[in-house]
Amino acid sequence: MTTATHLLRTRRFFPMFATQFLNAFNDNLYKTTMLLFVVYAVYNDPETETLFSAIASAVFILPFVVISGISGQLADMRCKARIIRTVKLCEIGIMSLGALGLYMAWSGWDLAIVAPLGILTIDTTLSIIVLLFVLLLAGCQSTFLAPIKYAILPQHLRREEVLAGTGLVEAGTYVAILLGTILAGPLAVDHTEWAAGGIVLTAIVGYTVSRQVPDAPAQGMIEPIDWNLWRSSTRIIRESMEDRPIWYAIVAISFFWTIGAVLFIQFPPLAKNTLAASPEVASLFLVMFSIGIALGSVSINALLKGAVSARFAPVSVVLMGGCVIAFYLLVKNWNGTGDAGLLGITAFLAQPMAAALLLALLGIAVMGGMFVVPLYAFLTTRVAGEKAARVIAANNIVNSAAMVGGSLLSVGLTALGVQAVEQVLLAAGMSLISAWLGRVLYKVEREEMTGAAGLAG
Template identity: 65%
Template sequence: MLTSTHLLRSRRFLPLFITQLFNAFNDNLYKTAMVLFVVYSIYNSEEAEGQFSAIASGLFILPFFLLSALAGQLADMRDKAAIIRKVKFCEIILMLIGASGLYLAWKGYDLPLNLFGIETTLPIALMLFALFLTGVQSTFLGPIKYAILPQHLRKNEVLAGTGLVEAGTYIAILAGTILAGWIPVEIAAVGIILTSVVAYFVSRQVPDAPPQGAPEKLDWHILRASIQLVRETMHSREVFFAIIAISFFWTIGAVLFIQFPPLAKNVIMASKEVASLFLVVFSVGIAIGSIAINALLKGEVSARYAPQAVIVMGLFVVAFYLVAKLWQADQPTELLDVAGFLAWPMATVLLLCLLGISVAGGMFVVPLYAFLTTRVAPEKASRTIAANNIVNSGAMVCGSLLAMAMSAAGVPIVEQVLISALMCVISAWLARKLLVAERDAIAERMF
């Protein structure tokens, strides 16, 4: 805790921390405001709502799969702080696009639009385009926010810094999600623009972080660069299993986040404020888990608690499913507000299940990210994170497509929750493999 407090007073860490905080806040304020507005105010069918939620998640994730290799190369071969400043300036433009879509949808301008053979409206097209661009922005910031830490922090500060970044990210997600559920959509449109402007000026305070290796030529062939980057990164068994385990974790997270808004509306029979509350509890839990695992490991980068953490997460997913089924058997006849939801039988149990899922998830994933920056050479840290983002995003896109397919096939949204529990079992097996690889590497270093 002393290390964490010290870092929050240091210019080596604080501007980066606040910049990332604003980035996560704005992304989630925009994304959640958009999804909740469309689900609650535009569509009126569980199938359409589930499909839209999955499409939105897929569009946000897709740039990570397409552009992470280029982002990793740039982050390792250019000044990381300079990239942060340029990306944050571009955020102002993309949030103007997103705000335009929100405003037009709020005013009811349902202008028909045929986009690549798909019938939609101009406001929805603008909102989804801006969401895709926020994914592009996060793709270029993703390799930097972790890889810059070993460059600015001492070795014994990296795990604490990683935990703070992860916890801060989810606190920001929490704040953005709360506001999106409670403020009018037109206020959200103004808020995302103002936040992007403030974030740009904060980003200018991040200390320079010049490249640490010899300059190399950028490979602009996206597919070739992606395959080559993943192939080169996977040579280390520790890094390989960390990346695969993280990928399954975020696939679970993607499926759960896709399910929350339509599940809240159609199963729990709750208002958009309650849907926002679900996302809030999930984010708070991740933040708690991020801090808790740092305290348990006492600054050591290790996966020794990862298998147990993700098994506990899976058990809470099953518990959440069972409570949702019981809730469905005694379903309200009209949408509940937050007070009505909290007064309903089993509401506390449902929220505790969500909290358990997310706390265990935070304890699982944070040490794995620390592996990616401490088990490779400093000059390759950004590309390692980028390789992780490619594999993660590929898995998450598959998860989004699976959720879309299940919704299109008429699989009830509550039944889709069990897919996440199955993924937890696979993640536990991968975490066990990582732990064995970690112990083998320690043994090799000793001899």
């Protein structure tokens, strides 16, 4: 704790920490406000709402699949601080356009059109097209920052400070997600104009803070940037596959986020259509998920006593699957009612099954955090410093491809008429595969430890 407190008072850490915090806060304020506004104020059909939620998730994640190869190279071959400042300057323009889209949607100043989506179509508006376009740009921005938040720490911190710095960045990110999600609930429908102003103001503050991040020049040999999207992405994935434990960790993390993508898509439609709950309750679900991940992170660190290991990964994700089943059964048998209209948070919490529902959701997130956090730590501690950003970028590509796959799967099931509540069961089934992947990784980990002990002997 002393080390952590000390780092927050230093210029070599705090500006980067604050920049990441503000970026995560702004992303979630915008995404959640947009999603809740469209689900609650634009559409009035469960299938269309679930479809839009899935499309929005895929749009934000897509840049991680397409351009992570380039972002990882840039982070390893160029000054990381300069990249941060450039990206944060672009954010001001991106969020200004996002604010315009939110204002257009809120004020009704719009042009009704129909947007073809392959074999699917949804009635939409010009403002929604603007909002989705901004979401795509925000995904691009986050793609360029994602490898840097881990790779820059060893350059600015002493070796004994890196673990504390990584923990602070993770904790700060979850708190930022939590605050952005909480704030989006009450602003989404009734005060959308406040959210529009807030995202622009946060972007300006974020850029100002980013100018204080100390320079972090490239380490090791400088290689030319391969701007070919396909080749650069496949190359860093292929290089990561050469290290078996790293590759197993990437695959396990990716499968976890596929489960997360399926669940996140269902939360707003489930809250509105199955639980008859307000946007604030949908926001509360996302808040509980963030709190649970943070609690899981603390719990697994205590269990492992600081060691980086996948020892508890299989049992954690099996328990997560059990919590998913409990959540499904509670939603399926929900019988809460309100006096009129949608249930607000107070009315929702007064329902007989509400506490059990939130506990099940919290359990999903806690067990998920216990599964995935050690795997992230494994990646960041195993890879060499001059290749850190590219390995993290490879992880982002595979994670994001899996999440897009989960989103598309949800779109397909929705098109086939599978209700949102039934799609929750899909996450429970995928937990078994995640457990198997965690067991494979731990087996490889034990084999390496046994081999190292043999050589030492």
